Amino acid sequence: MNTWKKKPVTLIVADSGPLISLACADELRLLQSFGRPVLVADVVRKEWTRKLGAPGEERLTHWFDTAGGNQFRELRTPFLAVFIDAIAQEASGENPDATIGLGDAAISWILKNLPRLKSVDGESLPVGPEEIALVLTEDGPYGDGSVLMQRRAHVLSTRQWLKTLERLGLIPSSRAIIDEIQAGGRRVARYMADRPAEVDGGTRSDWKDGTEAVVAGRGEDQTP
Amino acid sequence: MLVSDLKRASPHDILQAWQDGAISYREAMTLTGCENLFELYQACRSSRVALRSVLTDRELQGVEATVSDLIGP
Numbered sequence: 001m002n003t004w005k006k007k008p009v010t011l012i013v014a015d016s017g018p019l020i021s022l023a024c025a026d027e028l029r030l031l032q033s034f035g036r037p038v039l040v041a042d043v044v045r046k047e048w049t050r051k052l053g054a055p056g057e058e059r060l061t062h063w064f065d066t067a068g069g070n071q072f073r074e075l076r077t078p079f080l081a082v083f084i085d086a087i088a089q090e091a092s093g094e095n096p097d098a099t100i101g102l103g104d105a106a107i108s109w110i111l112k113n114l115p116r117l118k119s120v121d122g123e124s125l126p127v128g129p130e131e132i133a134l135v136l137t138e139d140g141p142y143g144d145g146s147v148l149m150q151r152r153a154h155v156l157s158t159r160q161w162l163k164t165l166e167r168l169g170l171i172p173s174s175r176a177i178i179d180e181i182q183a184g185g186r187r188v189a190r191y192m193a194d195r196p197a198e199v200d201g202g203t204r205s206d207w208k209d210g211t212e213a214v215v216a217g218r219g220e221d222q223t224p
Numbered sequence: 225m226l227v228s229d230l231k232r233a234s235p236h237d238i239l240q241a242w243q244d245g246a247i248s249y250r251e252a253m254t255l256t257g258c259e260n261l262f263e264l265y266q267a268c269r270s271s272r273v274a275l276r277s278v279l280t281d282r283e284l285q286g287v288e289a290t291v292s293d294l295i296g297p
Contacts, residue, residue, distance in 0.1 A: 157270070160235040163257040167231050174257060192258060193270035194235035208234050 006206035012038045015137040016047045018158045023056025024184030028063045035210030041106035042080045055185040077106045132205045138189045154205040155195040239273040245280035
């Protein structure tokens with residue numbers, strides 16, 4: 001039985017996989033169910049806009065320019081210039097795998113530099129050293145490896161997240177969304193993880209309280 | 225623990241309840257969406273839920289019932 005104390009996560013760092021998947025199913029609004037700000041590395045955003053016609057790309061771009069912009073922040077990392085150069089290497093055929101791992105490296109860098117984060121506009125973000133980030137990913141277990149080394153980050157996979165939203169009554173069926181994503185031309189990895197950060201010996205992170213608050217708020221809105 | 229108590233639990237806590245012997249593997253599969261036992265064990269591994277090496281009483285009874293015909297008097 002769980003006996004540890006729970007400390008809420010305070011921000012969500014989204015990998016490109018879940019964003020593209022949600023865009024394919026036209027369910028990007030679900031990111032707001034965390035009730036937390038969503039941060040995306042500049043490299044991750046570049047990753048989804050580089051392939052014209054990639055599944056969900058248009059919806060992603062539109063969403064972050066409109067409704068998602070209220071919750072979403074794009075972070076500056078030292079990897080963007082390297083990533084752009086790697087894209088050129090892939091395009092020229094010099095190195096067809098040049099971009100592999102750079103998105104993961106950017107997320108790992110963000111987790112290591114929480115107190116020093118800046119938006120792409122150069123604005124400092126108020127993230128304290130004691131805050132806990134949740135990484136939403138579907139890229140495991142190998143892509144998750146760089147995060148795995150950092151026990152202060154909570155890791156959640158797309159599948160486990162959607163299944164929890166179903167149990168909480170926020171969506172009717174996680175299976176239906178995954179089927180929709182696959183109908184949009186994208187396969188969702190079977191990877192399943194909900195790995196709390198280990199804050200200290202007796203305390204671990206929890207992400208669900210924010211979602212439960214959103215569920216409760218929705219219930220109140222529907223009360224006549 | 226009742227399965228209904230876990231309807232609102234996190235996936236990690238469901239996996240932990242399974243490894244604590246509080247719910248069956250079938251109940252854990254239903255709650256987490258894992259499609260088979262292998263996925264359930266993989267989910268534990270990815271979620272840093274320690275796997276127990278000792279069978280619960282219920283599992284032990286199931287094994288005994290399964291192999292009783294194979295064991296002589």
